Amino acid sequence: MSMSFGLATTLSTSQKLTPQMQQAIKLLQLSSLELAQEVQAKLDSNPLLERIEDDEEYGDGEGSDSSVNDSMETAEHSLTLDDWNQTTATDAFSSTTKETDEYGADSGVDIDRLAIAGLETNGDPASDDNLTDFDAAAYNDDDNVTDYRTDNYSIDNYNADNYASAASSPTSSSAQHANEDFDSYQGGTSATIQDHVRWQLNFKRLSDTDTLIAEYLIDSMDEMGFVRLDIDELLQSLNTMASFYQWEERVERDEILAVLRIVQSCDPLGVGARNLSECLALQLAKLDPSTAYLKEAHALLSASEYLVSNNIKALTEYTGLTPDDIMPALTLLRTLTPLPGVVFQKNQPDHAQSPDSYDIPDVLVTPIRRPTGLPDAQEAGWQVRLNPETLPKLRVNQEYASLVKRGDDSPDNQYLRDNLTDARLFIRSIEERNQNLLKVATSIVHHQQAFLQQGATAMQPLVLKVIADEVGLHESTVSRLTTSKTILTPQGLFSLKHFFSSHVSSADGDISSTAISAMIKQLIADEDPKKPLSDSRIKETLLADGIDIARRTVAKYREAMNIGSSTQRKQKY
Numbered sequence: 001m002s003m004s005f006g007l008a009t010t011l012s013t014s015q016k017l018t019p020q021m022q023q024a025i026k027l028l029q030l031s032s033l034e035l036a037q038e039v040q041a042k043l044d045s046n047p048l049l050e051r052i053e054d055d056e057e058y059g060d061g062e063g064s065d066s067s068v069n070d071s072m073e074t075a076e077h078s079l080t081l082d083d084w085n086q087t088t089a090t091d092a093f094s095s096t097t098k099e100t101d102e103y104g105a106d107s108g109v110d111i112d113r114l115a116i117a118g119l120e121t122n123g124d125p126a127s128d129d130n131l132t133d134f135d136a137a138a139y140n141d142d143d144n145v146t147d148y149r150t151d152n153y154s155i156d157n158y159n160a161d162n163y164a165s166a167a168s169s170p171t172s173s174s175a176q177h178a179n180e181d182f183d184s185y186q187g188g189t190s191a192t193i194q195d196h197v198r199w200q201l202n203f204k205r206l207s208d209t210d211t212l213i214a215e216y217l218i219d220s221m222d223e224m225g226f227v228r229l230d231i232d233e234l235l236q237s238l239n240t241m242a243s244f245y246q247w248e249e250r251v252e253r254d255e256i257l258a259v260l261r262i263v264q265s266c267d268p269l270g271v272g273a274r275n276l277s278e279c280l281a282l283q284l285a286k287l288d289p290s291t292a293y294l295k296e297a298h299a300l301l302s303a304s305e306y307l308v309s310n311n312i313k314a315l316t317e318y319t320g321l322t323p324d325d326i327m328p329a330l331t332l333l334r335t336l337t338p339l340p341g342v343v344f345q346k347n348q349p350d351h352a353q354s355p356d357s358y359d360i361p362d363v364l365v366t367p368i369r370r371p372t373g374l375p376d377a378q379e380a381g382w383q384v385r386l387n388p389e390t391l392p393k394l395r396v397n398q399e400y401a402s403l404v405k406r407g408d409d410s411p412d413n414q415y416l417r418d419n420l421t422d423a424r425l426f427i428r429s430i431e432e433r434n435q436n437l438l439k440v441a442t443s444i445v446h447h448q449q450a451f452l453q454q455g456a457t458a459m460q461p462l463v464l465k466v467i468a469d470e471v472g473l474h475e476s477t478v479s480r481l482t483t484s485k486t487i488l489t490p491q492g493l494f495s496l497k498h499f500f501s502s503h504v505s506s507a508d509g510d511i512s513s514t515a516i517s518a519m520i521k522q523l524i525a526d527e528d529p530k531k532p533l534s535d536s537r538i539k540e541t542l543l544a545d546g547i548d549i550a551r552r553t554v555a556k557y558r559e560a561m562n563i564g565s566s567t568q569r570k571q572k573y
Helices: 019-028 032-045 089-094 136-140 161-166 173-184 193-201 208-219 231-245 253-264 276-285 294-302 304-308 312-319 323-334 340-346 411-447 449-454 464-471 475-481 513-525 535-544 551-560
Strands: 049-051 076-079 363-369 380-386 394-396 486-489 492-495 503-506 509-512
Touching: 019 032, 019 411, 019 475, 032 049, 032 411, 049 411, 193 208, 193 253, 193 340, 208 231, 208 253, 231 253, 276 294, 294 304, 294 312, 294 323, 304 312, 312 323, 363 411, 380 411, 394 411, 411 449, 411 464, 411 475, 464 475, 509 513, 513 535, 513 551, 535 551
Parallel strands: 363 486
Antiparallel strands: 049 394, 076 380, 363 380, 486 492, 503 509
């Protein structure tokens, strides 16, 4: 074995992301709430970064310099159905100009000039090595980063127009009022069905022994209001207790049953029953004796084992009823409450739960129409814009920025220089995130216009690569941008991921799996409950519409929507 030493050279290439690019990538996938937390953390750590207050946005005071009014040109865009293919993405997002008033607010939107076109790219899509689509030179160019002029980098308020009320503001007066009401109820508890029955028994004159029996029965009551304690077991336990404590009188079975009937007389009707049949029978006993088919309903409950199993033949033989009598009797039983405890609990206010929270959309889509009097005046277009409620309003603190001196390498000046660079890069990263989010959302709306007009059955198949190629971004960037982002449309609030789905081939082209699921759901909703559609029938119906899928595929979509089989959905009466 010999050992030798030598020198060798190896040539390799690797890609490394600067901290600024890593920060830009991180901001892409943050939701509005996470972005607000990230912005607050940056504000706490960087003294040269400050938030633009609401009273400064349109004011002429000290805080409203010219740079505050330089809002992003991509803050608001509109798209129309006929102008979509007339302008490229580069033209739409680089050459679009808007007139602003003296406060920097948008004075209006020209639908034709602001039409977002097909978002086609003039070059090849980004390669796999290009993990981000930000201009790396923009983060490494010293001329761009270390120019310590007093220009103020800012993210101004996006024009909300008449849609600002569509997004729920967490700082609105109604939200504050709701929080105050919630705080005033802190420490409150919700009554259980056991507490409710125990409270009613306080108004009944019970002996000590009857009170003890009632406590046993109530303690054995489940959340549905049913007593789950066997009478014989309770009798044996009480007799054992009587022997141990040498009671003068033993507890009789009739006494336990009498106390049980007292518990069953409490509200809500049916509470204290030992099974479902007894629960329904207690409610029938409280009905007017002249109620139609009351006697037949009692007869059905006497044969509950056949009723549960839908054994109509045995049910008719046991009760002597005809099918014409069974149907109205079943209708009467369906008007009763099978789970009194659950119904009671649902009607109780739960002060332990926090108030309802509402998702604030990141993107707003509103319909627009051409002026009346012109041809096709009723034809709708779509306006896509970012929600101003989710956009942070930041700028560089000019008082601190003016203290930065060129050529001064002192620790204090270096500290200010580093924070100034960090503040500018952070604002630029957020601007880039918002611009790309708007481009991606606009492209999605272009592909899903049929969904916006007709609903889920018109959803078009879409994959990330199609959007990435149109807007000139990498698939990974589009994936990050659509993560944890929501869009408010006339059809409702959806995640951006909702618009991406696989496809199934059909005679008319590819059909989205989301649209197929919606079609199956609609077919089941319109079916006859007595003759529900089987998976094979649904398959044949879809095939008649040009959608050729297997029966097991129909079953897969049906189960994904938590819809039972035709046997489970069938109603005999």
